Amino acid sequence: MAECHPVGFQWVIEARNRGAKVIHVDPRFTRTSAMANEYVPLRAGTDIAFLGGLINYVLSNEKDFREYLIAYTNAPAILREEFADTEDLDGLFSGFDPETLSYDPETWAYEGAEAAPAAGRRSDIVGDSPPEHSGPDQYGSGGATIGAKPKVDPSLRHPRCVYQVLKRHFSRYTPELVEEVCGVPPEHFRRVAEAITENSGRERTTAFCYSVGWTQHTVGVQYIRTASILQALLGNIGRPGGGILALRGHASIQGSTDIPTLYNILPGYIPMPLAEHELDLDQFVQEDAGQTGFWGNMRAYLVSMLKAWWGAAAAEDNDFCFDYLPRLTGDHGTYQTVLNQISGECKGYFLVGENPAVGSANAKLQRLGMSNLDWLVVRDLQMIESATFWKDGPEIESGELRTEEIGTEVFFLPAAAHTEKEGAFTNTQRLLQWHHKAVEPPGEARSDLWFFYHLGRVIQRKLEGSSEPRDRPLRELVWDYPCEGEIREPSAEAVLAEINGRGPDGPLSMYTQLADDGSTSCGCWIYCGVYADGHNHAANRQPGSEQSWVAPGWAWAWPDNRRILYNRASADPAGRPWSERKRYIWWSDEQRRWVGADKPDFEPTKAPDYTPEPGAKAQDALAGDNPFIMQTDGRAWLFAPAGLLDGPLPTHYEPHESPVANPLYGQGQNPTRQVFDRKYNRYNPPDGVFPYVFTTYRLTEHHTAGGMSRDLPYLSELQPEFFCEVSPELATERELEHLGWATIVSARTAIEARVLVTDRIRPLRMRGRTVHQVGLPYHWGPNGLSTGDAANELLSVVLDPNVHIQEAKAATCDIVPGRRPRGESLQRYVDSYRRRAGIPEEADR
Amino acid sequence: MSSVYRLSGLLADPAGEAGYRDDHPERVGFFTDTSVCIGCKACEVACKEWNLVPEQGLDLLGQSYDNTGALGADSWRHVAFIEQRVPDPSVTSSGTDLGMPGIGAPEQPAAAEEGSGMRWLMSSDVCKHCTHAACLDVCPTGSLFRTEFGTVVVQEDICNGCGYCIPACPYGVIGQREGDGRAWKCTLCYDRLGDGLEPACAKACPTDSIQFGDLDELRERADRRLAELHQDGVGEARLYGRDPDDGVGGDGAFFLLLDEPEVYGLPPDPVVTTRDLPAMWKHAAAAAASVAATVVLSFLGRRR
Amino acid sequence: MSVPRKEAMSEPARTPDGPIEADGIRSYYGRPILKEPVWKVPDVPSYLFLGGLAGASASMASVAELTGHRELVRVGRLAAAGGALASVGALIHDLGRPARFLNMLRVFKPTSPLSVGSWILAPFSGLTSASAGAQLTGVLPAAGRLAGGAAGLLGPAMCTYTAVLLSDTAVPSWHEAYPELPFLFGGSALNSAAGAALVGARPCATRPAIRMGLLGSGLELAASSRMERRLGVVGEPYQRGRAGALLTAARALTVAGAVLSVIGRRSRAASAIAGVAYLAAGACTRFGVFRAGVNSARDPRYVVAPQRDRLRGRGGG
Numbered sequence A: 001m002a003e004c005h006p007v008g009f010q011w012v013i014e015a016r017n018r019g020a021k022v023i024h025v026d027p028r029f030t031r032t033s034a035m036a037n038e039y040v041p042l043r044a045g046t047d048i049a050f051l052g053g054l055i056n057y058v059l060s061n062e063k064d065f066r067e068y069l070i071a072y073t074n075a076p077a078i079l080r081e082e083f084a085d086t087e088d089l090d091g092l093f094s095g096f097d098p099e100t101l102s103y104d105p106e107t108w109a110y111e112g113a114e115a116a117p118a119a120g121r122r123s124d125i126v127g128d129s130p131p132e133h134s135g136p137d138q139y140g141s142g143g144a145t146i147g148a149k150p151k152v153d154p155s156l157r158h159p160r161c162v163y164q165v166l167k168r169h170f171s172r173y174t175p176e177l178v179e180e181v182c183g184v185p186p187e188h189f190r191r192v193a194e195a196i197t198e199n200s201g202r203e204r205t206t207a208f209c210y211s212v213g214w215t216q217h218t219v220g221v222q223y224i225r226t227a228s229i230l231q232a233l234l235g236n237i238g239r240p241g242g243g244i245l246a247l248r249g250h251a252s253i254q255g256s257t258d259i260p261t262l263y264n265i266l267p268g269y270i271p272m273p274l275a276e277h278e279l280d281l282d283q284f285v286q287e288d289a290g291q292t293g294f295w296g297n298m299r300a301y302l303v304s305m306l307k308a309w310w311g312a313a314a315a316e317d318n319d320f321c322f323d324y325l326p327r328l329t330g331d332h333g334t335y336q337t338v339l340n341q342i343s344g345e346c347k348g349y350f351l352v353g354e355n356p357a358v359g360s361a362n363a364k365l366q367r368l369g370m371s372n373l374d375w376l377v378v379r380d381l382q383m384i385e386s387a388t389f390w391k392d393g394p395e396i397e398s399g400e401l402r403t404e405e406i407g408t409e410v411f412f413l414p415a416a417a418h419t420e421k422e423g424a425f426t427n428t429q430r431l432l433q434w435h436h437k438a439v440e441p442p443g444e445a446r447s448d449l450w451f452f453y454h455l456g457r458v459i460q461r462k463l464e465g466s467s468e469p470r471d472r473p474l475r476e477l478v479w480d481y482p483c484e485g486e487i488r489e490p491s492a493e494a495v496l497a498e499i500n501g502r503g504p505d506g507p508l509s510m511y512t513q514l515a516d517d518g519s520t521s522c523g524c525w526i527y528c529g530v531y532a533d534g535h536n537h538a539a540n541r542q543p544g545s546e547q548s549w550v551a552p553g554w555a556w557a558w559p560d561n562r563r564i565l566y567n568r569a570s571a572d573p574a575g576r577p578w579s580e581r582k583r584y585i586w587w588s589d590e591q592r593r594w595v596g597a598d599k600p601d602f603e604p605t606k607a608p609d610y611t612p613e614p615g616a617k618a619q620d621a622l623a624g625d626n627p628f629i630m631q632t633d634g635r636a637w638l639f640a641p642a643g644l645l646d647g648p649l650p651t652h653y654e655p656h657e658s659p660v661a662n663p664l665y666g667q668g669q670n671p672t673r674q675v676f677d678r679k680y681n682r683y684n685p686p687d688g689v690f691p692y693v694f695t696t697y698r699l700t701e702h703h704t705a706g707g708m709s710r711d712l713p714y715l716s717e718l719q720p721e722f723f724c725e726v727s728p729e730l731a732t733e734r735e736l737e738h739l740g741w742a743t744i745v746s747a748r749t750a751i752e753a754r755v756l757v758t759d760r761i762r763p764l765r766m767r768g769r770t771v772h773q774v775g776l777p778y779h780w781g782p783n784g785l786s787t788g789d790a791a792n793e794l795l796s797v798v799l800d801p802n803v804h805i806q807e808a809k810a811a812t813c814d815i816v817p818g819r820r821p822r823g824e825s826l827q828r829y830v831d832s833y834r835r836r837a838g839i840p841e842e843a844d845r
Numbered sequence B: 001m002s003s004v005y006r007l008s009g010l011l012a013d014p015a016g017e018a019g020y021r022d023d024h025p026e027r028v029g030f031f032t033d034t035s036v037c038i039g040c041k042a043c044e045v046a047c048k049e050w051n052l053v054p055e056q057g058l059d060l061l062g063q064s065y066d067n068t069g070a071l072g073a074d075s076w077r078h079v080a081f082i083e084q085r086v087p088d089p090s091v092t093s094s095g096t097d098l099g100m101p102g103i104g105a106p107e108q109p110a111a112a113e114e115g116s117g118m119r120w121l122m123s124s125d126v127c128k129h130c131t132h133a134a135c136l137d138v139c140p141t142g143s144l145f146r147t148e149f150g151t152v153v154v155q156e157d158i159c160n161g162c163g164y165c166i167p168a169c170p171y172g173v174i175g176q177r178e179g180d181g182r183a184w185k186c187t188l189c190y191d192r193l194g195d196g197l198e199p200a201c202a203k204a205c206p207t208d209s210i211q212f213g214d215l216d217e218l219r220e221r222a223d224r225r226l227a228e229l230h231q232d233g234v235g236e237a238r239l240y241g242r243d244p245d246d247g248v249g250g251d252g253a254f255f256l257l258l259d260e261p262e263v264y265g266l267p268p269d270p271v272v273t274t275r276d277l278p279a280m281w282k283h284a285a286a287a288a289a290s291v292a293a294t295v296v297l298s299f300l301g302r303r304r
Numbered sequence C: 001m002s003v004p005r006k007e008a009m010s011e012p013a014r015t016p017d018g019p020i021e022a023d024g025i026r027s028y029y030g031r032p033i034l035k036e037p038v039w040k041v042p043d044v045p046s047y048l049f050l051g052g053l054a055g056a057s058a059s060m061a062s063v064a065e066l067t068g069h070r071e072l073v074r075v076g077r078l079a080a081a082g083g084a085l086a087s088v089g090a091l092i093h094d095l096g097r098p099a100r101f102l103n104m105l106r107v108f109k110p111t112s113p114l115s116v117g118s119w120i121l122a123p124f125s126g127l128t129s130a131s132a133g134a135q136l137t138g139v140l141p142a143a144g145r146l147a148g149g150a151a152g153l154l155g156p157a158m159c160t161y162t163a164v165l166l167s168d169t170a171v172p173s174w175h176e177a178y179p180e181l182p183f184l185f186g187g188s189a190l191n192s193a194a195g196a197a198l199v200g201a202r203p204c205a206t207r208p209a210i211r212m213g214l215l216g217s218g219l220e221l222a223a224s225s226r227m228e229r230r231l232g233v234v235g236e237p238y239q240r241g242r243a244g245a246l247l248t249a250a251r252a253l254t255v256a257g258a259v260l261s262v263i264g265r266r267s268r269a270a271s272a273i274a275g276v277a278y279l280a281a282g283a284c285t286r287f288g289v290f291r292a293g294v295n296s297a298r299d300p301r302y303v304v305a306p307q308r309d310r311l312r313g314r315g316g317g
């Protein structure tokens, strides 16, 4: 966090200065470790075992927050008899289909309840062409739903209740197993376990912060699930100082999931309709909306969005233009798209603020895809590698591609930087923060808003008079933002106002005002209220000294300016704070409402003793002591009866490439991971040819694929060259010299880096075996002032099934001293490795 | 320049000493608390951006994450990185000698003692704006001067590149810019101070490792912080450059360190060279007298 | 020479004359704590040497004037002027352009030996030039005498202020040597001037110069041996590597010059060789001292060790 979120890290320092204990779990000793009270090195890719060990510690020592657990989680829910655990099936859950390598989650459901996603339904296409056609296109991001109230056992003694299942599932995650899997000595593990449990409960809370060290794995989603279970057990969610904080990446990356640049969701996490299903609005809503909880209002959210897009054209009688929405035919994630480019299916590509020729796993695959297009539009601040690969990319150097044979027409359009335009950033804390334009963009550089607005305008003009039905969605789109100044810059505030939404009386102030009858419009329901009263609340900048410690006057948080989600859980079931020290939101009997420094993430006047009428819908179906209002049962899920493709509980699987076998089961890896074993994407077998683990990461001094840092002298001089980090032990083993060169090899290719020998990388000892790890920052590429090979050349594409994220944090390699071969001999060199490892050679090289 | 200029010892008000009227602003400076420095180098970059300091070249130094190396004409802030093995990660307050940061690769690894850990010291160094500033004293052109804030600044339009200030500085701060010949160093953002702004580096520092303010207040704050750390068992914490009765009369920019100063590349007991200047002139005068006497002596006696 | 280049620093701590062991002294990657002097070689050592030569020569010339040693007057005046001008030239070359030398004379700053030195050097070079001009052209001989006399008075200061110039820095081997360095430079200046006289005058006229050389050599050798003995650790750079070799050569040349000046005093050739030895000794002394200082600044040990000792002495640290 200190490395990648240094500004946010000031609060960690502040907390530490006030007595908080900071623990850092990372394969490498980083700037964060330097500031931590406790640093825990572990083998990359093994956190589920580590966190699972903590869960086991909590459960077997009864360190859970029992009242919270019983009232607010699904611990008491009883599961079906047919459910079988990985402990019973040697690493598989019940419902696995070895043909399709996917699960049928039916047996994971609660007894007596039918499971379906909370928003977004599971589709039959899972079976058609797995595993590439699986993923969250089947589920909205609201989680999954359960059709009816489950049977519960508040005593937690029923052998099939979630609590007991959890206990059994994690009982094998002992400190000894943690050591065997993670390389963390039991003593060290115990210190962490004690610190976390001592700092949880009524009086204290523990927070988890994570970022891509946890997500970029073939089990990335389950990593976060494990932390969620732990935090729910300890009662650390919805309370001040608790939570699981995703430290998000790019500026406004949170914003671009809220108003997504993802293919499978619509604004506000509404699922994208599928081609084979949901032919009309009613059907879609019926199948995809949760019946209970706030997803029960999905129709209002969706209709308001359609009204924002198609305005007057969207009416009751035409399903509010629901038909105009594109339909999903399968996985259109970024890696699938690249494979489609190589196979010739995908012909054109926009790269808007992205540099996949350096930044995406298996960078060669990306370049080969881009070389096989008709056209490519790159909008960027710099002449990045993804815009110049056709003339100076690594394949040109190696002779694998020839410039004259690449047919792609590349358009480079200079983009305006954030200082040259206005708009909102939404980052980790869900805050929409407005930024103003400081200077005009130079030369021909234009904002992305400018580009897409005028592109849309020109297309609409070209389609004027078309009577083709297929052109109607474009022709009828409301596309009328006011433009300002010489360069005709569209007003970003006008866009914000549209996102906020309007009703008959002007700007809306909260999503509960949204209607499903076409009387309201709203571009993104969770953002409703950011422009309440026609005022840009994202630009609020009330100084901290002039407001409460929760600081509601600084910018605007979705939803409804609530700073802590699910904060109803900060009070006990009766609505009283769990403790004075951790007081946040509580029920006031005098005022008959929830009060406190923050806005309640709950209906403000729903009393703690409210019990729903039978058959109640949406939020009315949730009781006054159900804090998790987006869930259909209002509870935090220790066990996920639906919504995940790789199991209802997390369990340790080895990374796709790993030098060790899974000590837990015969099933080594996540059985549902997305594998693409094909030319240019061969995998390292676990046979000793690639004996070392490598992990990739960031440096404070550079930014991601480097377009924003490698061209800047002041940043480049701070980390001038690509390097690898190795322990003194590995350096000795492989005769690597400090500041000398090393060649690092995988089945994909070989790259070279300068060597930093450092004690910050430690060999891990696990039951008599030593695992060495190699650290590789991934910022470099051939362009710019500071250059070097890209770490992503080394990685393969292998993905988490739920969200299609690449496993960039754990893979295997070999490392040898010296520089890598150049030109054609590089291929021969890598071929020799492939031969030794028994991997088929790339046939026509 | 007053001829009764004090060359060393306690000096409460260097700006007053330099001739500013009594209503000059309070003396300002930095307290850099290295115990919260995360080595983000925002200070280095902010300084360069604000002051338009040139890039100094792309060199991988292999000194942990330090690729700046040292303070100099083209780096007015320098973040040092020191990797050390410590006996146990949860006990950072050991009094053992931790060894100097290796040159290049660490030594052959110690046998993997159970629970052995490491620490990574980071510290952002800067010109100390000495109470008795040797650089300023020795500057023959008056280019280096004491500001009304008590800081020490080079005037680039007056500097003649004589280079005298450079070996005079007991901290090795000020440097000569290549191809320019003149001397450059931190100005404590003299231009920003004039506008009531805090220096760029302090402004950019996310963790408040760099604290800017009135020197007296900073000294008190530092004393409190030191006591706090000592109480928390961080026995190795110490203040450096805080004391007004040290060899340079106290630093305008002082530090809280977690190890010996020399581990960070700082001199353990710097003394302003001009403290000895009167004695130097005395010896030189005596030597000159000897020369004169010798010449006369040589001519005495019989002419051939 | 300028800021140490970074590449050089990624190497193990070395002086150019060879590695120096760590001796239990801790440091930051063996990097220098101080900035080494940026003064250029040979400019500044030459300036030091020529200034000393000029200063002692001017004094010699004026005493010779008073005592009627006409030949020594001539040689002294010419050496003084030549040395002074060359010295100014070396300084200007180091600075880069003449205006930068004039810039020194903008202010007079008693705390800056370079300012004081400039205010000595500037009139001195003017006066010596005037007297040498009078000497060579025969024009205005009285003014020449007057100028020569004034230069003679400034001469001793010329010989020793450069020692303060070096000592008034943080460079350990220079600073710590401040009590002896002026005597070392003064002595060396005397035998350099004597050397010039031995080269430029006929043997029959050099007797005072020989004596001056002998006394100067004695002074120099006494000062240098005392200095190295007293300095302890920071005296090492004077003994090691190229600096040590230069200073050893200086001593040998001094002794050789002294011996030869006496035993060969009747031979023009022998005297000239003795003179050259003296001059070479003077140059070696300045180059050696200069280099020793640079080396002491480069190696953190010479900064840390004495300061640590000092702290221990105070019971601190």
Ligand SMILES: Nc1nc2c(c(=O)[nH]1)N[C@H]1C(S)=C(S)[C@@H](COP(=O)(O)OP(=O)(O)OC[C@H]3O[C@@H](n4cnc5c(=O)[nH]c(N)nc54)[C@H](O)[C@@H]3O)O[C@H]1N2
Pocket (backbone or CB within 6 Å): A001, A003, A004, A005, A025, A026, A027, A028, A030, A043, A044, A045, A046, A047, A210, A211, A212, A213, A214, A247, A248, A249, A250, A695, A696, A697, A698, A699, A700, A701, A702, A703, A704, A705, A809, A810
């Ligand atoms: N300076 C800077 N800041 C940035 C960025 C940048 O490029 N530069 N990028 C931004 C972006 S886009 C993002 S997504 C965020 C990412 O922020 P982070 O996730 O913090 O970034 P990384 O350095 O990629 O990975 C974090 C750590 O994960 C560790 N790690 C690897 N494998 C494992 C594992 O299996 N378990 C555990 N526990 N740790 C593991 C790595 O050693 C590394 O230290 O940063 C954002 N901030």
Ligand SMILES: Nc1nc2c(c(=O)[nH]1)N[C@H]1C(S)=C(S)[C@@H](COP(=O)(O)OP(=O)(O)OC[C@H]3O[C@@H](n4cnc5c(=O)[nH]c(N)nc54)[C@H](O)[C@@H]3O)O[C@H]1N2
Pocket (backbone or CB within 6 Å): A212, A216, A249, A250, A352, A353, A354, A355, A356, A359, A360, A361, A379, A380, A381, A382, A384, A415, A416, A417, A418, A448, A696, A697, A698, A703, A704, A705, A706, A707, A708, A778, A791, A792, A795, A808, A809
């Ligand atoms: N091996 C490995 N690979 C990784 C990761 C890893 O940890 N390890 N991390 C992954 C993660 S989390 C991320 S986010 C990606 C990042 O990978 P990319 O997104 O491919 O890389 P960036 O360099 O961030 O590309 C952003 C580009 O946007 C440009 N830009 C900046 N502002 C604007 C703007 O306003 N408009 C436009 N049009 N362009 C702009 C910048 O110049 C820059 O070139 O890398 C991923 N790849």
Ligand code: SF4
Pocket (backbone or CB within 6 Å): A004, A005, A006, A007, A008, A251
């Ligand atoms: S770069 Fe921006 S977002 Fe990242 S830490 Fe710095 S201020 Fe925060």
Ligand code: SF4
Pocket (backbone or CB within 6 Å): B127, B128, B129, B130, B132, B133, B134, B135, B136, B152, B168, B169, B170, B171, B172, B173, B174, B185
């Ligand atoms: S630290 Fe050096 S450069 Fe800075 S004021 Fe003191 S003597 Fe001058």
Ligand code: SF4
Pocket (backbone or CB within 6 Å): B135, B138, B139, B140, B141, B142, B143, B144, B154, B158, B159, B160, B161, B162, B163, B164, B165, B166, B182, B183
């Ligand atoms: S280099 Fe410039 S600032 Fe330094 S002493 Fe000479 S004139 Fe003064």
Ligand code: SF4
Pocket (backbone or CB within 6 Å): B046, B047, B048, B050, B051, B076, B077, B126, B185, B186, B187, B188, B189, B190, B199, B200, B201, B202
């Ligand atoms: S005070 Fe100003 S000049 Fe000095 S280091 Fe900080 S930013 Fe640079």
Ligand code: SF4
Pocket (backbone or CB within 6 Å): B036, B037, B038, B039, B040, B041, B042, B043, B044, B079, B122, B123, B124, B204, B205, B206, B207, B208, B209, B210
């Ligand atoms: S900005 Fe602050 S935290 Fe960052 S390196 Fe500088 S002093 Fe340290």
Ligand SMILES: [Mo]
Pocket (backbone or CB within 6 Å): A248, A249, A250, A253
């Ligand atoms: Mo990211």
